[in-house]
Amino acid sequence: MQIICSIDELDILMDPDNQNPIRVANDGSCEYLMLKVMKVSCDTYATYYPFDTQTCRLVIASWGYNEAEIAFVTKGVSTSFYIENGEWEYTGDAEKSKAITRGHQQVPTLSFDLTFRRRPIYQVLNIFLPTVMIGFLISGAFVLPPDSGERMGYSLTTLLAYAVYLTMAADSLPTVSLNVAYLSEYLAFL
Numbered sequence: 001m002q003i004i005c006s007i008d009e010l011d012i013l014m015d016p017d018n019q020n021p022i023r024v025a026n027d028g029s030c031e032y033l034m035l036k037v038m039k040v041s042c043d044t045y046a047t048y049y050p051f052d053t054q055t056c057r058l059v060i061a062s063w064g065y066n067e068a069e070i071a072f073v074t075k076g077v078s079t080s081f082y083i084e085n086g087e088w089e090y091t092g093d094a095e096k097s098k099a100i101t102r103g104h105q106q107v108p109t110l111s112f113d114l115t116f117r118r119r120p121i122y123q124v125l126n127i128f129l130p131t132v133m134i135g136f137l138i139s140g141a142f143v144l145p146p147d148s149g150e151r152m153g154y155s156l157t158t159l160l161a162y163a164v165y166l167t168m169a170a171d172s173l174p175t176v177s178l179n180v181a182y183l184s185e186y187l188a189f190l
Contacts, residue, residue, distance in 0.1 A: 004059040046174040049181035050123035058112045072097040072110035088116040127169045
């Protein structure tokens with residue numbers, strides 16, 4: 001069995017000692033018990049960053065057997081080894097077993113959709129709110145009387161503050177995504 005969406009190479013789910021961790025029950029059903037750490041890639045959709053939700057699909061396929069010889073049945077995703085993350089919250093999963101066509105045979109696959117939601121409090125407090133406040137300060141330059149001479153200094157100071165926060169925001173925004181975040185568009189047109 002292999003993970004299809006592996007980053008490095010087609011990852012084979014096998015014990016390093018070539019011991020197949022398969023349990024056979026008295027009714028003929030087999031249970032594959034394997035723990036392995038793998039690197040997989042997932043597409044990111046950051047349109048609603050920092051209020052985004054990401055779903056990562058893991059697909060396991062058995063290329064050596066067809067659909068008539070093997071059927072995947074899952075007991076669900078166990079989160080007993082899941083470690084909480086400060087930036088992401090695990091919100092759920094979905095499993096689906098189906099067959100894909102490879103040549104003239106149907107190959108069984110099992111897919112897991114893992115869903116994570118970003119915890120946005122850091123980005124809101126450190127990027128979004130200061131940038132919105134600087135946007136209001138920029139418009140405050142038009143409230144100053146034109147004859148006071150402070151309009152130019154005030155504008156340059158707010159522009160400098162905006163440049164500093166724009167640099168911080170650029171470091172915080174997702175760099176790879178299939179679309180542009182609304183927050184990036186807001187910062188670009190402010």
